[in-house]
Structure formats: C-alpha cells, structure tokens
Amino acid sequence: MTSNEQLSIFNLGYRYEDFLRIMIKLRNELLLKDLLMNEKMRKSVAEAEFVYYGSAGDALQKGGCELRLYETALVVMPDKGELIRFPYSDLSGIDSQNYTLTINTETGEKLSLSQMGGQFDPFARALSEANAALQLKVNSLLMRLFPNADPSLIRRVARFMKEGRAARRVDIESVSPTLWKELEKKLGTVGVMEEYDFLKAMSQQEKICIGVKQSLLGDLTGEYVWFLIPIYSTNPSDPGNAVVMEASSQEGTGKATYFFRIVGRKEYKDFRNIDDLHREVDLFIKRMNRCMIDINFRREPIYLPAERLDEPKYERYRFALQKIPSLKVLRELFIGRVIHSTPEQWKGDVKDLLKFNVSTEDDSAKWSKGEPPDTDEDKEEAASKK
Numbered sequence: 118m119t120s121n122e123q124l125s126i127f128n129l130g131y132r133y134e135d136f137l138r139i140m141i142k143l144r145n146e147l148l149l150k151d152l153l154m155n156e157k158m159r160k161s162v163a164e165a166e167f168v169y170y171g172s173a174g175d176a177l178q179k180g181g182c183e184l185r186l187y188e189t190a191l192v193v194m195p196d197k198g199e200l201i202r203f204p205y206s207d208l209s210g211i212d213s214q215n216y217t218l219t220i221n222t223e224t225g226e227k228l229s230l231s232q233m234g235g236q237f238d239p240f241a242r243a244l245s246e247a248n249a250a251l252q253l254k255v256n257s258l259l260m261r262l263f264p265n266a267d268p269s270l271i272r273r274v275a276r277f278m279k280e281g282r283a284a285r286r287v288d289i290e291s292v293s294p295t296l297w298k299e300l301e302k303k304l305g306t307v308g309v310m311e312e313y314d315f316l317k318a319m320s321q322q323e324k325i326c327i328g329v330k331q332s333l334l335g336d337l338t339g340e341y342v343w344f345l346i347p348i349y350s351t352n353p354s355d356p357g358n359a360v361v362m363e364a365s366s367q368e369g370t371g372k373a374t375y376f377f378r379i380v381g382r383k384e385y386k387d388f389r390n391i392d393d394l395h396r397e398v399d400l401f402i403k404r405m406n407r408c409m410i411d412i413n414f415r416r417e418p419i420y421l422p423a424e425r426l427d428e429p430k431y432e433r434y435r436f437a438l439q440k441i442p443s444l445k446v447l448r449e450l451f452i453g454r455v456i457h458s459t460p461e462q463w464k465g466d467v468k469d470l471l472k473f474n475v476s477t478e479d480d481s482a483k484w485s486k487g488e489p490p491d492t493d494e495d496k497e498e499a500a501s502k503k
Contacts, residue, residue, distance in 0.1 A: 119439065138196055142183075145200045148440065149192070150433075159186040160243040166232040167193055169201055172225030184230065184240065186247050189280055189410075191220070193228070199440075203228060204410050205248045206280035213241055224407075255279055258329055258340055263299055270296060281330030281414060282406045283345045286323055300327045300342075307342050307365040312374065312457075315464060316346045316361050319471075324398050328406075330364070330414055341366035343414075345405060347398045348471065349379060353386040356471030359452060360401060364414075374463070375416065376452040376470055376484070377405070383478045404446070411443035419447045420454050453484030 118124065129136050162184040169178040181196040193201040203222065212219040216237050218230040233240055255275040260268065273292045277284035289297040304313045304327070317325065326345040343364035349357040362375040379385070379394075379401050388394050412418060418434040426435040438444050452474055455466040470484045 119436075141197060142194070145194050148200055156188045159188065159247050160240065161185045162233050162236045162240050164233070165230055165236075167195070168229040169193070170227040170229070174227075184233075186240075186243055188247075189251060191228075191244065191247075201228075202411075204280060205251045206282065206410060207407070208248060211241075211244065211248075218244070251280060252276075254331075258331065262303060262329060262340070263296065266296060266299070267293075278328055280410055281328050281343075282410070283326035283328035283343060283402070285402065286325050286327075289327075297327075303329075303342050304344065304365075309342075309344075309363055309365045309372070311460060312363060312463065313344060313346075315467070316348070319356065320346045320348045320361075321350075321395070321398070324395070324402070326402055345402060347379065347401070349385075349394055349398065351389055351391050351394065353388075353475060355475070356468065357475060358382065358385040359471060359474055360398070360405065362405075364416075372457045373416075373454045374457070374467065375419070375454045376474070377401075377447070377450040378452055378474065378480065381480055382474070383480075385475070386478075408443035408447050411441060412437075412447070418444055419451055449480075451483065453486075455486075 126136075165182055165184050167179060167182045167184075168176050171177045178195065178198055178201070180198070183194040183196075185192045185194060189204055189206075191203045191205070193203070195201070203220065207222045207224060208220060209223045210221040212221075216231060216233075218228075218237075218241055220228040220230070222228075230240075252275065255278055256271055259271045259275055259278070260266070263271065270293045274284070274289055274296055277288045286297055289300065301313070304310050324347045328343050328345075329340055330343060331340050341364050343362065346361040348359050348361065358379050360377045360379055362377065363372065365372055380388075380397055418437060421431060421434065425431055426438065438448070453470050455463055455470060457463050466486060469486075473482075473484045
C-alpha cells in the first residue's frame with residue numbers, strides 16, 4: 118500500500134483468479150478517474166489479447182484485457198496489471214493483418230491487439246473513426262477561430278496542433294506565415310497580447326509555440342489559446358533557462374503565467390553553443406506537449422505545494438502524482454507562477470522570477486510570492502471536477 122503497509126490474502130482456492138480479476142478491474146476503474154482520464158467512452162471490447170512493446174522493442178506487458186475507446190485515447194485495461202493509455206494524437210500508424218491490429222506511436226512504442234472474435238472489424242473501424250473525429254475536431258476548432266482561412270491550409274496546420282498541442286512557429290510558417298500572424302492576433306482577443314509581447318521581446322522568437330484547446334468544461338466555456346515562450350541564451354547571468362506557459366480564453370479574467378526550467382541550473386551555466394540549447398528546447402517542447410496532454414491540461418496539480426496535497430480535496434492529485442510520470446516531470450521542472458493583478462506588478466514579478474531562476478543552482482528551489490488568490494483557471498478546474 119502507499120502507506121508502506123502490506124496486506125496478504127491467501128487460501129482463496131478456486132476463487133483466486135476471479136478475485137484477482139475483479140480487484141484489478143475495480144482498481145483500474147478508480148485509476149481512470151484519479152489519473153485525470155475521466156471522459157466519454159465511445160466503444161469497448163470485453164475480451165482481447167494484447168502485447169505492449171517499449172521504444173526499445175521489448176515486450177513490457179501482455180495478456181488478456183478489455184479495450185476501451187474514449188474521446189481522446191485508447192485505453193487498455195489488462196486482466197493483470199495497470200491500465201495503459203494511448204492518446205490518438207500520439208498514434209503514427211495503424212496496421213491490420215490476420216486479425217491483429219498493430220498500433221505504432223510517435224514515441225516508438227507499439228501495441229499489438231488480437232483475439233477479439235467478431236468484435237475485431239467493428240473495433241478497428243471505431244478506432245479509425247475516433248482518431249479521425251479527434252482530427253476533425255481540431256480542424257473545426259481552427260475553422261471557427263479563423264473562418265476566412267483557406268480550408269486546405271487549416272487541414273495542413275491541424276496536424277501540428279492535434280489534441281491542443283502548441284505548434285512551433287517554424288512549423289506553422291512552413292504552411293502559412295499569414296496564419297501564424299493570425300494566431301498571434303488571437304492572443305489579443307483573449308486578453309494576453311501585452312504579456313505575449315513583453316515575453317516575446319526577451320525570447321528566442323523562432324522557438325515560440327501557440328496552441329488552441331477546448332476548455333475543461335467543453336462547450337460551456339469554449340476554447341482557449343495557450344502559448345509556450347522559451348527564454349534562454351549562452352550568457353548564464355541573463356534571465357533565462359525557462360519556458361513560459363500561459364493559457365487564456367475570451368471568458369477569462371483572472372489569469373496566471375507558469376514558468377518551467379529547461380535544463381538543470383548547474384548544467385545551464387556550462388552551455389556555450391546556442392545550437393545545443395536550441396536542441397534542448399526542441400526536445401523540451403515535445404516533452405511539454407506530451408505532459409500537458411497526459412494530465413488533460415490541468416494546471417492545479419502542477420503548482421500545488423506538496424503539503425497541500427495532504428488536504429482531502431486534493432487527495433486525488435496525490436494519487437495521480439504517484440501514477441502519472443508526466444505530472445512528476447512537470448512538478449520537478451516547475452519554477453513558479455505569476456498572478457495577474459496589474460500590468461506593472463506582473464512584469465515586475467516576471468523579472469524577479471527569471472532573475473531568481475539563474476541565481477540559484479538548486480533545481481528543487483521554487484519561486485514564490487505568497488499564497489495567491491484563486492484565478493479563473495483554478496475555478497474552472499474546480500467546476501470541472503464537480
């Protein structure tokens with residue numbers, strides 16, 4: 118148990134297999150909620166066989182399972198073992214041969230599914246439809262934001278922005294420089310253009326990323342626009358070694374800006390080649406996108422101090438922290454957040470945080486300016502949990 122206690126259950130006889138199967142099933146059902154994956158299910162297959170291969174090609178897990186297709190991901194519920202989630206946005210290819218589905222991911226992992234009986238073809242079709250529906254959702258969202266844009270350009274840009282990913286400026290401009298400018302203008306309509314311009318002036322501008330995501334409450338609050346702005350240089354005394362994240366919608370007023378460390382603070386001081394830092398940032402952006410998708414873009418479990426996770430209302434986040442590697446990564450890289458009260462206060466706090474980030478060599482050190490009031494995003498997350 119998480120308390121480091123141990124419970125042994127024995128002498129179950131012929132009931133052992135059933136007990137084990139039911140206990141694991143109930144635990145995985147709880148994981149679906151506590152691991153921030155609670156969304157609408159599209160289809161399920163009660164019985165199947167699976168083999169899950171790691172990026173090195175080795176079989177990490179296999180056996181009987183239940184398969185579930187949700188709005189944004191395929192979930193494997195093993196008969197013995199913890200569930201595995203595969204976001205559709207990570208899928209690079211699906212191959213069907215001899216009643217076996219082979220699913221490849223962009224991270225090099227692979228999933229082999231078989232022995233579904235008469236459910237094979239319906240499941241394969243439903244998986245393809247769910248994947249296409251997610252892509253169509255991105256297309257529709259972008260068309261709604263940019264009604265005058267060429268639909269063919271929207272479709273090409275959408276592949277960089279699957280499931281709300283923040284797309285790199287260089288990728289968007291390779292399709293349409295005009296659309297990148299329109300994305301930047303959209304930041305003005307959600308009330309963060311002044312902040313964006315301030316941060317952009319300090320940044321490596323070619324590395325800026327912008328994404329569009331449906332809010333946690335879906336149609337109730339519409340979509341929000343978010344950006345990642347990397348700030349770094351080969352001068353270790355300049356404010357830097359940070360990627361700035363902010364998200365806002367037309368309905369939002371109270372906001373916060375989040376800061377994450379790019380590399381170790383001691384390591385940062387040894388960089389002398391800007392191209393090496395560029396490569397680190399490219400890897401960081403990919404990692405950041407995946408991490409945010411894994412936690413369904415919630416910010417609250419990132420910034421809450423460890424001691425507050427002991428409070429009953431945040432208990433689910435403590436459990437999620439134990440089980441979601443991406444959440445651990447985000448909390449480790451998190452430097453601090455700056456609340457928007459006034460423009461002058463916000464700019465001063467941003468400068469103070471960035472200065473703090475290069476003045477210490479302790480990677481665990483966090484910047485803080487007291488306990489801030491709830492922002493609109495805090496309230497939105499609280500409402501979504503209800």
